Amino acid sequence: MKAIQISAYGGPEVLRYVxxxxxxxxxGHTLIRVTRAGVNYADTHTTENTYLTPTRLPAVPGGEVAGTTPDGRRVVALVPGGGYAELATARDDLIFDIPDGITDGQALALVLQGVTAWRLLHTSAHLAAGESVVVHAAAGGVGTVAVQLAKHYGAGRVIATASTAEKRKLAEELGADSAIEAGDDLKDRLIEANGGRPVDVVLEMVGGTVFDQSLRALAPFGRLVTFGQASRTASKAIDPVKLMAASRGVIGFWLGHCFGRPATIAEPLQELFRLTLDGVLRPVVGGEYPLSDAAGAHRAILGRGTVGKLVLDPQEAS
Structure with a gap:
């Protein structure tokens, strides 16, 4: 079968079509003929060996696939690697049937990034109606879903950040009340976008200055949920005394901890499917690449030029 393999750590150049x-x-596992494979920002960490779990070489990246089972079911599945291929195996309890009316790309946008957005708001932030929510990287895979869910669940104000005017426009089309560009004065921009008040919830996956400034923008009893570190730069701002003095909270989230409890994925996913079919939620599929050009997909996502979900097509030659 054709697949993408890495035999050395590095950037997109280490992705080989073999x-x-x-x-x-x-x-306990089922073979899936892959019709689309999902690309996540975390995959770029996998190739560098900088992710939460180590990459053992040689490796086939990819944590999610859509495809068909031997008995003809259309499914989407989470896999512990091996997704960038024409065939993959997945644990039976991490395979989910795709409803009629949902495309492969939409299913991939929801199974990992969509469920992450759901869990960030419900499990980690415990969003309450009327609270303000900041969604960083709001045009990305998690961000596009999080903006819509925050509005659907009653957020008083959703503030999006994105790097370009086009991305900020998309965030507003998806329901953000305000969309701004992050900068050195991010704390002040967030408070200004919230009508002069500190914010209640921040969903943060950039790290570094964005994390630090966002933490300073939190209101008392506000929560910052961190679920990534795209900048590859650690925060310098976490001081337990300052957290206590401001009654602020910092919560970490990683979907990997749900893999051992499949119901924590299945239940949100079914709700996300229903919201999509009802027209409440719009999963954004922002780009499709042939499997052979997985490196191109990685370059695009690292270059911050993409929106929504990126997918690979194993059936298409480059």
Missing amino acids: DLPEPVERP
């Missing part, structure tokens, strides 16, 4: 043996189905 022939590999087909995976062997084993008990």
Whole structure:
């Protein structure tokens, strides 16, 4: 089968389009013929070996696939690697049927990034009606869903940040009340966008200065949920005394901890499917690449030039 393999750590240049043996189905797992594979920003960490779990070489990246099972079901699945390929195996309890009316791309936009957005708001932030929510990287895979869900769940004001005018326009089209560009004065910009008041919830995956400035913009009892570090730069602002003095909270989230409890993925995913079918939620599929050009997809996502969900097509030659 055709697949993308890495045999050395590095950037997009280490992604090689190769022939590999087909995976062997084993008990408790099902073989999936992949029709689309999802690309996540975390995959760029995988190739660098800078993610939360180590990458053991050689490796086939990819944590999610859509495709068909041997008995003809259309499914979307979470996999512990191996998604960038024509065939993949997934644990039976992490395979979910795709409803009629949902495309492969939409299913991939929801199964990992969509469920992450749902969990950020419900499990980590415990969003209450009327609270203000900041969504950083609001035009990205998690951000596009988080903006819409925050509005749907009653946020009083949703403030999006994005790097270009086009991305900020998309965030507003998806329901953001205000869309701004992050900068050195981000704290002040966030407070200004919230009518002069500190904010209640921040969903943050950039790290570094964006994390630090966002934390300073929190109101008493505000919560910052961190779920990534795209800048590859750590925060310098976490001081327990200052957290206590301002009654602020910092919560970390990683969807990987849900893999051992599949119901924590299945239940939100079914709600996200229903919201999509009802026209309440619009999963954004921002780009499709042939599997052979996985490196191009990684370059695009690292260059911050993409929106929504990126997918790979194993059926398409470059």
